[in-house]
Amino acid sequence: MVRNNGIESPSPRPRIHQTHPHDTPLFQSTVSQSNLRRFNYWILIFRLSAFCFSLSASVFILTINAAAAYSPDSPRWYRFGAFRFVFAANAIAAVYSFFQIGASVWEIYSGCTLFSEYSQVWFDFGHDQVFAYLLLxxxxxxxxxxxxxxEVDTCRANNAFCIQSDVALALGFAGFLSVLISCLLSGFRVVCFIIKGSRFLH
Amino acid sequence: MVRNNGIESPSPRPRIHQTHPHDTPLFQSTVSQSNLRRFNYWILIFRLSAFCFSLSASVFILTINAAAAYSPDSPRWYRFGAFRFVFAANAIAAVYSFFQIGASVWEIYSGCTLFSEYSQVWFDFGHDQVFAYLLLxxxxxxxxxxxxxxEVDTCRANNAFCIQSDVALALGFAGFLSVLISCLLSGFRVVCFIIKGSRFLH
Known part of the structure; x- marks a missing residue:
């Protein structure tokens, strides 16, 4: 069972780290237990929706040619750099959200974070920021x-191609919104952590 | 002279507001005066760079047709939706940065914020977020x-057009980075404010 001393990051602020693995985690002492649980459920919901939307978007992009009325001269999605970018960004965001769902569920059931508190809150916030910008x-x-x-005649010749790529883009934007809200929530968590964990701001 | 009671926002947290205009502003009591001044200078630098980059980007887009070797059949930038978007986003960000520079200079010289503390820190952070996403x-x-x-032959026919639009885009990305860093700094200010200002997190 991984407790808060599972992975220790090098930190200039030794006060933050738990000295004993069975101490109450720091974040839980900031917000009361029931608030923390409710907050974790909210994060889990947005992680789930980010995962669903990003996964759907990448699957939609991936199956454009299979689902659209296929003809040998129809355009292929992987010939377009921007569609490759959309596919890659959404696939990466889906994988990230999948692991974050695991971390969220672990935190709700075991009551402690996967990494040390300090690593976890900054890891979450930093990665949410980066992936929100990536998806946008x-x-x-x-x-x-x-x-x-x-504007060119691609869509008139093969309208199913354009409709499916539009749906994929819309799903990608929905994934972006989910990651954005997760980012705000994990930013709030960072604030909660700093209030108790950092000497500088006390 | 506008003091912290200049504009009062309706707030559920009356503790935040200054009762007397000549009280020391709340944020200044959180970080020491010299730290605050250094921090404000950093914010001012990134506001200035955001303003310069965004303004240059929009001017570059605006003068594509004037500067590029002009011929009656050369493409016009305003015929392309994306270039209009780049121009508008950078112009808006430049105007916003201009007013923020004013607010920064005012804060450095007078020692107090333009709006009430509560409005100011959340206004800065929220708008920085929005404009960072807009520019990206x-x-x-x-x-x-x-x-x-x-990929089409526009650039072979009129290469100056493409080079100038590339420069404008690069300047736009530099503006995005400046706004992003301002956003992180104003996020830090929000954290500082919450630590002293909110009853909920104490």
């Missing part, structure tokens, strides 16, 4: 490509 | 359009 960037680039495809 | 989205869409223009 991919979504914008993909949307611009889809708009360009409408 | 515009940059991504513009980059995808520029890539598409290279």
């Amino acid at each position: 960037s991919a979504g914008s680039a993909g949307t611009e490509l889809a708009r360009q495809l409408r | 989205s515009a940059g991504s869409a513009g980059t995808e359009l520029a890539r598409q223009l290279r």
Whole structure:
């Protein structure tokens, strides 16, 4: 069973770390137990929705050619750089969200975080930020490509292709929103942690 | 002279507000005066760089047709939706940064914020977030359009057009990075404010 001393990060602030594995975790002493549990459920919900939306978006992109009325001269999604970007960004976000769901469930059931508190809150917040920007960037680039495809004759020749890519982009933006809300929640967690954990701000 | 009771926002937390205009502002009592001053200078630097980069990006987009070797059949930037988006996003960010520079300078010289503390820190952080996402989205869409223009023959026919749009996009991304760092700094300010200002987290 991994307790809070599972992975210790090198830190200039030794006060933060638990000296004994069976001490109450720091974050739980900040917010009361029931608040913490409710808060963790909210995070879990948005992690789940981020996972579902990102996974659907990447599957939709991946199956454009299989699902659209196939003809040998129809455009392939992987010929377009922006669609490859959308696929990769959503796949990465889906994998990340999957592991974060695992970490959330672990925290709800065992009452302690996977890494040390300090690593966990900053890891969550940092990665949420990066993946939110990644998904937005991919979504914008993909949307611009889809708009360009409408101006040339690609969409008139093969409308199913464009409709499916639009759906994938919409799912990608929904995934972005979920990651954005997770990011705000994990930012709040960082604030809670700093209040008790850092000497500098006390 | 506008003191902290200049604009009072409706707030459920009356403790936050200053009862007398000549009280020491709340944020200044959290971090020491010299730290606060250094921190404000850092914010001012990144606001300045955000302003310069965003303004340059929008001017570069605006003058594509004037500066590039002009011919009656050369493409116009305002015919492309993504370039209009890049122009608008950068212009908005430049105007926002300009006012934020004013607010920063005011805070450094007068020692108090333009709005009430509570409004100011949340206003800064929220707007920085929104404009960072806006600039990134515009940059991504513009980059995808520029890539598409290279694939068709637009760039071979009028290379100056493409080079200037590339420079504008690069400046836009530099502006995004500046706003992103301002956003992290103003997020830190929100944390500092919450630590002293909110009853819930004490």
